[in-house]
Amino acid sequence: MHIIDWVVLILTTCFIVIYGAWKTRKTSSVESYLLGDRDLKWWTIGLSIMATQASGITFLSTPGQAYDDGMRFVQFYFGLPIAMIILAIWVIPQFYKLKVFTAYEYLETRFDLKTRFFTAALFLIQRGLAAGLTIYAPSIILSTILGWNLTMTNLIIGGLVVIYTAIGGTKAVSETQQLQMGVILIGLFLALGVVIYKLPPQVSFSDALSLAGGMGKLNLVDFNFNPSNKYNFWSGILGGTFLFLSYFGTDQSQVQRYLSGKSLTESRLGLLFNGILKVPMQFAVLFVGMMVFVFYQFTQPPIHFNHVNIEKVEQSSNSNDLKILQTDYNLLQTNKDKSLTSFINSVHSGDKTAQKSNIEDLKKIGVEEKQIRSKVKDLVVKTDNKAVADDTDYIFITFVTKHMPIGIIGLLIAVIFAASMSSTSSELNALATTTVIDFYKRAFKKDENDQHYFKVSIFFTLFWGALVISFAIFVSLFENLIEAINIIGSIFYGSILGIFMTAFFLEKIKGNAVFYAAIITQLIIFILFFMDKTGRIELAYLWLNPIGCFLVMIFAILFNRTEFGIRDGIRN
Known part of the structure; x- marks a missing residue:
C-alpha cells in the first residue's frame, strides 16, 4: 500500500x-x-x-x-x-x-434456572465461535x-x-x-x-x-x-x-x-x-x-483471486498445467472482448436480436471461464490439499x-x-x-x-x-465467510428461538418440558446439519431455524403432558 x-x-x-x-x-x-x-x-x-x-x-x-x-x-x-x-x-x-440485563434472565422468571443456564450456554458457545x-x-x-x-x-x-x-x-x-x-x-x-x-x-x-x-x-x-x-x-x-x-x-x-x-x-x-x-x-x-x-468483463480478471494459491501452484510440479489453463483463459478473454463490443453496439443501436445473440455468446464464454477457473481450483487442491480453493471472498479486496x-x-x-x-x-x-x-x-x-x-x-x-x-x-477457514457466520447461527438459533417463543406464547408450558425439548431439538439439528454436509439429505441451512423453533415448541407441548410436565407442575 x-x-x-x-x-x-x-x-x-x-x-x-x-x-x-x-x-x-x-x-x-x-x-x-x-x-x-x-x-x-x-x-x-x-x-x-x-x-x-x-x-x-x-x-x-x-x-x-x-x-x-x-x-x-x-x-x-x-x-x-x-x-x-x-x-x-x-x-x-x-x-x-422485567428490567433485565440479559434476555436469559427472563427465562428463569418464566421457566426455571436450568433453562436459563442452558440457553445462555448455547449463546456463549455460538457467539464465542462467531466472534472469533x-x-x-x-x-x-x-x-x-x-x-x-x-x-x-x-x-x-x-x-x-x-x-x-x-x-x-x-x-x-x-x-x-x-x-x-x-x-x-x-x-x-x-x-x-x-x-x-x-x-x-x-x-x-x-x-x-x-x-x-x-x-x-x-x-x-x-x-x-x-x-x-x-x-x-x-x-x-x-x-x-x-x-x-x-x-x-x-x-x-x-x-x-x-x-x-x-x-x-x-x-x-x-x-x-x-x-x-x-x-x-x-x-x-x-x-x-x-x-x-x-x-x-471489460478488464481481464485474475484466473484465481487468491494469489497465494497461484504462487504455490507456480512453484509446484503443476505449473505447466497452470500455464496451459492461463493461455486458454487469455484466448477466452480476447473472444469475450469481441462479443462485448458487439453487445454494447447492439444496445446503443437498439437491435434486440443482436443483443440476445451476443448475450448467448457471452454466457457460453462465461461457462467456459468457470470451467477453467474450476480446473485451477483443482490444481490448488492438488498442490496443497489443505488449501481453500474457493476464492470468492478475495474478489472485492483484489x-x-x-x-x-x-x-x-x-x-x-x-x-x-x-x-x-x-x-x-x-x-x-x-x-x-x-x-x-x-x-x-x-x-x-x-x-x-x-x-x-x-x-x-x-x-x-x-x-x-x-x-x-x-x-x-x-481457526480454519470456511469456504465462504458470510455463509459461515449464518450457518453457525442457524445451528443454534432455532432452539434458542423455540425456547423464547414457548415462553411468550405457550403459557401452560413448564420448565422441565421446554428444557428437555430444547436439548433433544438441538441434537436433531446437529444430526440434520451433518446429514446435509455428508450428502444424505439436501437441506439449506436457513431451514434449520424454523425447524428448530417448531420442534422445541412441539416437544415442549408433548412433554408438558407427560411425567416431565406433571413433576414440574407439582414442584411449582
Whole structure:
C-alpha cells in the first residue's frame, strides 16, 4: 500500500478507538458498563444494531457473492423487516417490563434456572465461535492480499476492540459504532462510485445494467419453493424471519443494544430503523459486487483471486498445467472482448436480436471461464490439499487493491477494520454481560456490591477478548465467510428461538418440558446439519431455524403432558 493509504487507515482506526475510550472514560457502575445507563436515542440504537450485524465479512464476502451468484442473496434479508415488527410489538415490552440485563434472565422468571443456564450456554458457545470468525475472516484475507502476518493482524484487530470495549463497556460500543457506520457508508458509496467511473468510456451505467441483467446477475427474486436452494423468496421470508427473530430477539449482542435505550419507544424505533435500512444497505453491498463483475468483463480478471494459491501452484510440479489453463483463459478473454463490443453496439443501436445473440455468446464464454477457473481450483487442491480453493471472498479486496485510487484503498481497508471491530465489540460486550449476570452473579456471587460486578465485568471482557483472539488465530477457514457466520447461527438459533417463543406464547408450558425439548431439538439439528454436509439429505441451512423453533415448541407441548410436565407442575 502507498504511504497515503497507511495514513488514512491508521488515522481512521486510531480515531475510532481513542474516541470510544475517551468518550466513556468515566464509566464506573455495572449498569453504565453493561447497559450504558439506558439513555440511548433511537438513531444511536438503530446504527448500533446495524453495525453489530455488519461485520468485516459483510464487506469482503458479500460483494464476492454477488460477483459469483448475482443479487439473489438479498432474499436472505426479506424476513428481517417482519422480524423487527414482531419484536417491537411483542418481545421488547417483555424485557422492559422485567428490567433485565440479559434476555436469559427472563427465562428463569418464566421457566426455571436450568433453562436459563442452558440457553445462555448455547449463546456463549455460538457467539464465542462467531466472534472469533469475525476477527479471523478479515485477517486471513487482508494478510493474504497485503502480505501482512496473519497472527499479527488478528492481534491488532482483536486488541483494538478489547481496548475500548474493556474501558467503556456498552456505551463505548454504541458511541464508536456511530462513527464506524459513518465510515462504512462513506466507503460503500465511494466504492460504488469508483467502480462505475472505472468502466470503459463507451459503457454507460445503463449499459452496465443491461449487461448484468443479460448475464443473470440482476435476478433478485426466485419464487420456486425448493428446500435445497439456499436463497429464494420462501427461504428468505420463512427461514430468514425465524433466523432474525432469534438473532435480534434472543442474541445478547443485539438485545443489549436496544436494552440500552432511553425508553421502550426509543428501543422500538431503533429496531424499526434497522428494519427499514438494513435491506437497502445489503442491496447496495451486493450491487457493488455486481458492478465489480461488470468491470471485470471489460478488464481481464485474475484466473484465481487468491494469489497465494497461484504462487504455490507456480512453484509446484503443476505449473505447466497452470500455464496451459492461463493461455486458454487469455484466448477466452480476447473472444469475450469481441462479443462485448458487439453487445454494447447492439444496445446503443437498439437491435434486440443482436443483443440476445451476443448475450448467448457471452454466457457460453462465461461457462467456459468457470470451467477453467474450476480446473485451477483443482490444481490448488492438488498442490496443497489443505488449501481453500474457493476464492470468492478475495474478489472485492483484489479489486480494491488493484484498481482503486490511492487514499481510497486505505479508506476501504479501514471500512473492513471498522466493520470487524463494530461487530466484535458488541459480541465481547454481550459475552461478558451474559457470563457475569447469568452465571457469575446468579450462581456464585449473589450479594456483592456494584463496584465488584463492575470490575468483574471488565475482567470477563478481557477474558473473552483473549479467548476470541486465540480462536481467531487457530481457526480454519470456511469456504465462504458470510455463509459461515449464518450457518453457525442457524445451528443454534432455532432452539434458542423455540425456547423464547414457548415462553411468550405457550403459557401452560413448564420448565422441565421446554428444557428437555430444547436439548433433544438441538441434537436433531446437529444430526440434520451433518446429514446435509455428508450428502444424505439436501437441506439449506436457513431451514434449520424454523425447524428448530417448531420442534422445541412441539416437544415442549408433548412433554408438558407427560411425567416431565406433571413433576414440574407439582414442584411449582
